[in-house]
Amino acid sequence: MNVELNFFDESHDLSTDNQALIEKLLVFAGDYLHYDRLHTVSVTIVDDARIQAINRDYRDKDQSTDVISFAIQDQVAGELPIVGFEDMPVELGDIFISLDTAKAQAKDYGHSLQRELGFLALHGFLHLNGYDHMTPEDEHVMFSLQKEILDAYGLKRD
Numbered sequence: 745m746n747v748e749l750n751f752f753d754e755s756h757d758l759s760t761d762n763q764a765l766i767e768k769l770l771v772f773a774g775d776y777l778h779y780d781r782l783h784t785v786s787v788t789i790v791d792d793a794r795i796q797a798i799n800r801d802y803r804d805k806d807q808s809t810d811v812i813s814f815a816i817q818d819q820v821a822g823e824l825p826i827v828g829f830e831d832m833p834v835e836l837g838d839i840f841i842s843l844d845t846a847k848a849q850a851k852d853y854g855h856s857l858q859r860e861l862g863f864l865a866l867h868g869f870l871h872l873n874g875y876d877h878m879t880p881e882d883e884h885v886m887f888s889l890q891k892e893i894l895d896a897y898g899l900k901r902d
Contacts (some may be wrong), residue, residue, distance in 0.1 A: 746781060747774035748833070752788040755843040763789075765858050773869055773895050779817045782833040785872060787865060792844040810845040813868035814838045839868035855901060862899040866890055 753875050766787060774783055789861040790798075800806040803813070815837040841864050850860035870886055877883035894900065 746779035746783060748782055748784045750784070750786040752786070754788055754790045757843055758789045762858060764860055766861055769862050769897055769899070770865060770869050773866055773893050776896065777873065777891050779834075783836050784833050785836045785869065786838040787868075788838065788840050789843050790840055792842050794844040795845070798840055808842060808845060810842055810849060811864040811868045812840045813871040815872045815874075819894045820877060834871040836869075837859055839865060839872065841865060841868065853901075859894075859899050861902065862894060862897070863890070866893060 747770050749764045749770060751763060751767065794811060796808040798812055799809050816835045846864055847857060850857045867890060870890060875886040877886050
């Protein structure tokens with residue numbers, strides 16, 4: 745196992761089964777990405793009001809959303825990489841998921857809450873690993889990998 749999670753349920757409404765699903769899926773995703781050493785990530789389940797505040801304060805978007813991720817390892821153009829810590833765990837960053845929005849989207853898309861939570865957790869996780877969807881090409885790469893991992897895990901779209 746090359747993924748260690750710090751899990752927080754600020755919503756106080758997430759079932760232990762759904763928490764276990766997210767944890768197992770992200771460990772599976774780390775194996776799927778062939779991590780060669782330990783990677784740590786924080787996952788926090790929040791409500792719409794909390795994710796709206798995060799979105800407003802850190803992204804200047806005063807609206808709720810489904811998932812937000814903050815990568816620790818983002819390298820800015822022209823910045824030198826940090827070296828000498830190759831045997832230390834890699835800290836990926838933080839993922840925030842709105843349980844309110846996940847429930848609404850699961851209903852809207854006609855699939856289970858488990859599928860929606862898995863999708864959102866993996867989506868945030870891939871962002872922490874450097875994937876993005878700002879261009880059509882990047883979107884194709886990220887969404888294809890996301891579907892591949894979800895299907896391999898067994899969380900296919902209903």
